Amino acid sequence: MVTAAPLGGRGAPHRxxxxxxxxxxxxxxxxxxxxxxTLGLGGHSEAVLKSSADTRVVGMDLDTxxxxxxxxxxxxxxxxxxxxxxxxxxIAAVLQQADERDPAGILVDLGVSSLxxxxxxxxxxxxxxxxxxxxxxxxxxxxxxDLLQELPESEIARIIFxxxxxxxxRRIARRIVERREQGQPITTTTELAELVRAAAGGxxxxxxxxxxxxxxxxxxxxxxxxxxxxxxxxxAVDLLMPDGRFVGISFHSLEDRILKRELRRxxxxxxxxxxxxxxxxxxxxxxxxxxxxxxxxxxxxVDENPRARSAKLRAGRKL
Ligand SMILES: C[S@@+](CC[C@H](N)C(=O)[O-])C[C@H]1O[C@@H](n2cnc3c(N)ncnc32)[C@H](O)[C@@H]1O
Numbered sequence: 001m002v003t004a005a006p007l008g009g010r011g012a013p014h015r016x017x018x019x020x021x022x023x024x025x026x027x028x029x030x031x032x033x034x035x036x037x038t039l040g041l042g043g044h045s046e047a048v049l050k051s052s053a054d055t056r057v058v059g060m061d062l063d064t065x066x067x068x069x070x071x072x073x074x075x076x077x078x079x080x081x082x083x084x085x086x087x088x089x090x091i092a093a094v095l096q097q098a099d100e101r102d103p104a105g106i107l108v109d110l111g112v113s114s115l116x117x118x119x120x121x122x123x124x125x126x127x128x129x130x131x132x133x134x135x136x137x138x139x140x141x142x143x144x145x146d147l148l149q150e151l152p153e154s155e156i157a158r159i160i161f162x163x164x165x166x167x168x169x170r171r172i173a174r175r176i177v178e179r180r181e182q183g184q185p186i187t188t189t190t191e192l193a194e195l196v197r198a199a200a201g202g203x204x205x206x207x208x209x210x211x212x213x214x215x216x217x218x219x220x221x222x223x224x225x226x227x228x229x230x231x232x233x234x235x236a237v238d239l240l241m242p243d244g245r246f247v248g249i250s251f252h253s254l255e256d257r258i259l260k261r262e263l264r265r266x267x268x269x270x271x272x273x274x275x276x277x278x279x280x281x282x283x284x285x286x287x288x289x290x291x292x293x294x295x296x297x298x299x300x301x302v303d304e305n306p307r308a309r310s311a312k313l314r315a316g317r318k319l
Contacts, residue, residue, distance in 0.1 A: 016043030017249055017308045021295050022107060023047055025247045025315035028055050032104030037088035040113035042070030049077045058098045060086040062137040066115055089228045092235055102241035111251040112219060124219060126193035126211050134222045144218045145187045153177040164217030168200040172214060175199045226254055233262035237287055240318040247315045256294060256312045263289050263316045287316040
């Protein structure tokens with residue numbers, strides 16, 4: 001049972017990342033349908049629903065605990081709020097199921113929620129000793145422990161290097177595989193954090209914990225977070241009504257790159273190498289990019305919520 005009490009790091013109330021900026025670009029005071037593709041704790045949705053009595057929200061999340069939490073929090077909005085367990089890549093099917101169309105705004109706030117990160121048993125954080133799970137949808141799919149048990153060493157190293165930008169990736173992967181060859185596979189958060197600390201060195205004051213990058217990389221791999229993200233942006237933009245807004249918040253440079261590239265391509269900028277005689281990237285002008293550079297949180301937001309530090313927001317307006 002999850003109760004809808006405020007949650008957040010260091011005992012601070014949960015505050016949705018880049019909330020004012022998100023509302024500025026979504027402009028929910030216009031009323032209409034808004035789709036929250038990553039409900040989480042429902043913070044952004046709550047603000048959208050409060051901004052006008054004429055807004056409706058269709059929300060979705062992979063995580064049943066998030067849905068339970070958001071439904072409790074937003075239950076008072078009655079028929080103006082509906083939530084579905086779904087991958088946001090299936091946004092078109094969700095809208096069909098909700099019997100809704102022509103959203104005035106679509107928000108995707110990528111990554112992990114405070115609810116997931118602060119729940120020890122979910123295995124997202126090395127702050128708690130727990131099974132190494134990390135699935136956003138804990139009812140299906142392989143866990144992080146499964147990946148470390150099954151993948152070849154080179155693939156583990158690639159994941160840690162590409163998704164975690166960890167320079168000690170090969171050394172970490174070698175130690176993980178040595179452990180499993182000795183019949184002692186890594187199955188808990190603490191075992192992994194200690195292995196990484198031993199392989200990559202301890203951490204100095206004011207530096208992130210040495211296991212941060214490896215945990216992030218594994219989470220991205222377990223949940224296939226980058227797969228189909230570009231196609232999702234295109235589908236979302238196609239679903240928007242004219243003058244509808246798309247807002248994407250990312251926490252990782254690879255995600256931000258995909259959002260940036262897709263919005264540019266959908267604003268008509270061809271991404272093909274200049275030597276190609278005809279465009280093959282599918283560029284078409286259906287969006288006006290509203291953020292020439294990504295919007296990032298100010299110092300006071302980062303101070304209040306250190307997890308916001310790597311957030312980047314990009315937005316577009318459907319033509
Ligand atoms: C950063 S949180 C969202 C926080 C939310 N905006 C709020 O104000 O509380 C991201 C959420 O997205 C969900 N999620 C991540 N990938 C998803 C996907 N592909 N489809 C649906 N939900 C996803 C996670 O389970 C998590 O609850």
